[in-house]
Amino acid sequence: MSQSNMLAMILAGGRGSRLHDLTNKVAKPAVYYGGKYRIVDFPLSNCANSDIDVVGVLTQYESVELNSYVAAGGRWGLDTKDSGVFVLTPREKADSGLDVYRGTADAISQNIDFIDKYDPEYLLVLSGDHIYKMNYDKMLQYHKANKADATIAVIGVPMKEASRFGIMNTDENGKIVEFEEKPAHPKSNLASMGIYIFNWKLMRKMLIDDMKNPDSSHDFGKDFIPVMLNNGKSLYAYEFKGYWKDVGTIDSLWEANMDLLDKKNELNLNDRSWQIYTEDSPCLPAYIGPDANVDVAYITQGCIVEGDVHKSVLFTGAKVAAGAKVVDTVLMPGAIVEEGAVVTRALVADGVRIGKNAVVGDANSENILLVAKNVKEA
Amino acid sequence: MSKRAFGIVTAAPQYFHVEGLHDYRPIGAFSFLGRYRVVDFPISNMSNSGIDSIQVYIGGKPRSITEHLSGGRYFNINSKKGRLDLLFSREGARTNNTNPYDTDIEAFIENLGPIERAPQPYVIIVPSYMVYRQDYEALLNQHIESGADITLLYHRVDDAKEHFLNCNYLNLNRQKGVLSIERNLGNTKDKNIFMDTYVMKKELFIELIQEARKESSMFRLSQIISQKASELDIRGVAHKGYFASLTDLKSYFDASLELLDVKKAADLFDDKWTFYTRTTDSCPTQYFEGAKVRNSMISNGSMIEGTVENSIIGRGVTIHKGAVVRNCVVQAYSEIGENVHLENLVVDKWAKIGHAQEIVAEADNPGYIRKSDVI
Numbered sequence: 001m002s003q004s005n006m007l008a009m010i011l012a013g014g015r016g017s018r019l020h021d022l023t024n025k026v027a028k029p030a031v032y033y034g035g036k037y038r039i040v041d042f043p044l045s046n047c048a049n050s051d052i053d054v055v056g057v058l059t060q061y062e063s064v065e066l067n068s069y070v071a072a073g074g075r076w077g078l079d080t081k082d083s084g085v086f087v088l089t090p091r092e093k094a095d096s097g098l099d100v101y102r103g104t105a106d107a108i109s110q111n112i113d114f115i116d117k118y119d120p121e122y123l124l125v126l127s128g129d130h131i132y133k134m135n136y137d138k139m140l141q142y143h144k145a146n147k148a149d150a151t152i153a154v155i156g157v158p159m160k161e162a163s164r165f166g167i168m169n170t171d172e173n174g175k176i177v178e179f180e181e182k183p184a185h186p187k188s189n190l191a192s193m194g195i196y197i198f199n200w201k202l203m204r205k206m207l208i209d210d211m212k213n214p215d216s217s218h219d220f221g222k223d224f225i226p227v228m229l230n231n232g233k234s235l236y237a238y239e240f241k242g243y244w245k246d247v248g249t250i251d252s253l254w255e256a257n258m259d260l261l262d263k264k265n266e267l268n269l270n271d272r273s274w275q276i277y278t279e280d281s282p283c284l285p286a287y288i289g290p291d292a293n294v295d296v297a298y299i300t301q302g303c304i305v306e307g308d309v310h311k312s313v314l315f316t317g318a319k320v321a322a323g324a325k326v327v328d329t330v331l332m333p334g335a336i337v338e339e340g341a342v343v344t345r346a347l348v349a350d351g352v353r354i355g356k357n358a359v360v361g362d363a364n365s366e367n368i369l370l371v372a373k374n375v376k377e378a
Numbered sequence: 379m380s381k382r383a384f385g386i387v388t389a390a391p392q393y394f395h396v397e398g399l400h401d402y403r404p405i406g407a408f409s410f411l412g413r414y415r416v417v418d419f420p421i422s423n424m425s426n427s428g429i430d431s432i433q434v435y436i437g438g439k440p441r442s443i444t445e446h447l448s449g450g451r452y453f454n455i456n457s458k459k460g461r462l463d464l465l466f467s468r469e470g471a472r473t474n475n476t477n478p479y480d481t482d483i484e485a486f487i488e489n490l491g492p493i494e495r496a497p498q499p500y501v502i503i504v505p506s507y508m509v510y511r512q513d514y515e516a517l518l519n520q521h522i523e524s525g526a527d528i529t530l531l532y533h534r535v536d537d538a539k540e541h542f543l544n545c546n547y548l549n550l551n552r553q554k555g556v557l558s559i560e561r562n563l564g565n566t567k568d569k570n571i572f573m574d575t576y577v578m579k580k581e582l583f584i585e586l587i588q589e590a591r592k593e594s595s596m597f598r599l600s601q602i603i604s605q606k607a608s609e610l611d612i613r614g615v616a617h618k619g620y621f622a623s624l625t626d627l628k629s630y631f632d633a634s635l636e637l638l639d640v641k642k643a644a645d646l647f648d649d650k651w652t653f654y655t656r657t658t659d660s661c662p663t664q665y666f667e668g669a670k671v672r673n674s675m676i677s678n679g680s681m682i683e684g685t686v687e688n689s690i691i692g693r694g695v696t697i698h699k700g701a702v703v704r705n706c707v708v709q710a711y712s713e714i715g716e717n718v719h720l721e722n723l724v725v726d727k728w729a730k731i732g733h734a735q736e737i738v739a740e741a742d743n744p745g746y747i748r749k750s751d752v753i
Contacts, residue, residue: 260664270681280657284411285691
């Protein structure tokens with residue numbers, strides 16, 4: 001709390017069921033992305049880079065792997081005396097039984113005691129499953145300048161897609177006049193990014209009211225924000241410009257990885273002034289063998305490439321054996337493509353082995369093939 | 379954690395000098411294989427052997443090595459019970475130091491307090507400028523079982539005429555008893571090169587330090603031990619596996635590139651024996667259209683659009699279109715411009731080589747591009 005007087009809470013309880021087998025055993029924020037990262041590294045690193053010291057991570061669905069992952073706050077530099085990453089799972093309390101988090105707002109309500117310990121002036125609520133780089137401190141400055149009760153980050157989306165999002169209608173000063181969840185006829189293209197700054201004192205009071213409200217589903221988008229608007233609170237939209245992806249499906253996860261192949265990709269993970277931190281895996285640099293062909297690729301340390309790799313992203317420890325071909329494909333950590341195998345337009349899950357001479361995926365397929373189980377040699 | 383032994387990682391003797399690289403940092407802080415520093419190898423060997431009380435001697439230019447080691451957290455050393463201490467040594471404290479009084483004994487005397495206070499009965503002393511894999515716990519067990527006073531690790535080589543010059547070698551009898559420790563002047567090809575690795579009781583170590591000082595202020599630990607060969611039971615243990623001594627530019631260059639050979643690398647690296655290093659959190663490397671990479675090790679954070687063959691590429695290196703980098707060690711954050719052609723070079727960090735130049739050296743006499751040089 002030494003720096004910005006803002007505490008962050010990351011909502012990381014979602015399953016992401018459209019990611020199918022990738023989220024059978026882990027929650028969506030723990031899904032791998034970009035060669036060496038997990039999705040949750042993005043909000044956590046953004047917090048660290050925005051000088052936010054205390055971050056609570058709210059987990060629920062298949063949380064074992066995610067909990068142990070985020071608990072090592074040192075990965076993001078959040079392990080000094082005044083800083084930390086705290087895992088907050090649903091718990092049994094003295095005055096009530098074990099309760100699951102009933103909604104996004106309820107997850108915060110159930111941890112009011114945790115937040116009170118730090119007595120923050122502002123609370124930042126984030127989603128754990130988005131890929132983007134954002135300086136939350138700039139958003140806080142905007143929030144303060146407007147003397148807002150709440151500020152919601154928004155991003156311009158193509159008008160024809162706007163009906164898939166929560167849309168903010170604002171006046172010319174950015175003040176939110178109306179919020180519409182997935183409107184059939186959107187009036188604006190400013191979509192909520194699920195990033196909120198609240199004045200903690202007011203929010204605390206409203207959360208307690210929300211908890212008691214039997215008609216509420218305890219969700220920020222559906223309940224909490226509309227109540228604030230109806231009560232005449234002052235809400236502002238903070239427009240974010242830059243790369244932002246909510247990777248809900250295998251296709252969009254694949255696509256977000258492919259974005260990194262572009263020389264001038266907007267996310268630019270090579271920017272040393274805003275690094276994304278992650279788990280450090282001790283391994284050798286990537287080794288590219290004497291007969292390999294690597295052209296348009298994103299390859300991290302610990303990979304061994306002896307075959308051909310084209311338009312593909314290789315995660316830590318992935319291997320492509322001699323004579324194998326990997327095209328338009330994502331190989332997640334430890335995935336192995338054996339001699340002579342050909343993998344096209346696929347996303348190969350971590351640890352999966354594609355046997356010798358097997359042919360997987362199709363260059364003309366409409367959707368990306370998720371390979372979550374070993375493929376026998378052909 | 380080993381209750382039996384603590385470790386000391388010594389600085390390179392002042393009679394070794396590596397052209398160029400050495401002007402900026404001690405040999406232990408040299409970048410190796412792109413993402414490591416040489417000192418990662420002895421420290422990881424110790425950490426993996428359960429030794430987590432380690433004293434590292436650093437001479438001059440301490441910034442890079444102190445930053446790199448930063449308390450030991452990257453090396454799997456217990457942050458409460460273990461310790462990774464950085465101690466000053468006059469040896470290696472200056473560039474081109476030829477002061478014969480700046481010996482390892484001098485450094486031990488300077489730091490006698492931490493040595494005397496170490497609670498462990500044994501000490502394992504290892505060099506910061508040699509690369510090898512060794513289980514020191516196994517070596518300690520062997521030492522204790524043999525009943526020897528001192529155990530020395532050596533590596534049998536058959537190319538000592540041209541290589542390992544000025545390194546010490548062990549003159550052994552048939553029972554692997556050490557008769558003397560001598561300097562390799564390149565007169566014969568078969569030698570037992572001493573790996574500057576010692577195991578002995580701490581008490582004996584302290585006695586030897588004091589005796590060496592009485593004998594001569596220029597005496598080194600190897601010299602006092604050699605002199606004691608007739609009265610003490612000193613034994614050699616042969617090391618198997620990969621071994622390199624980085625004591626001049628050629629040996630650094632050769633060791634780097636020979637590890638591109640998968641078989642050689644398998645002699646050093648083992649899945650169950652991690653070599654730790656400090657992460658710099660760089661992103662994966664981008665290979666663009668037109669990139670051609672063969673038989674090379676590529677660290678993270680680089681951008682490659684040109685041709686790279688038989689080379690080691692450090693972190694954050696940019697290789698532009700049309701550039702050819704062949705048989706080179708390119709260190710972190712260097713930039714190789716369009717159509718530049720480089721062969722048989724060690725390119726130090728942050729160097730920037732502009733358009734369409736050809737810099738070609740001979741493989742048996744590699745060239746060196748200075749740190750931050752703009753060419």
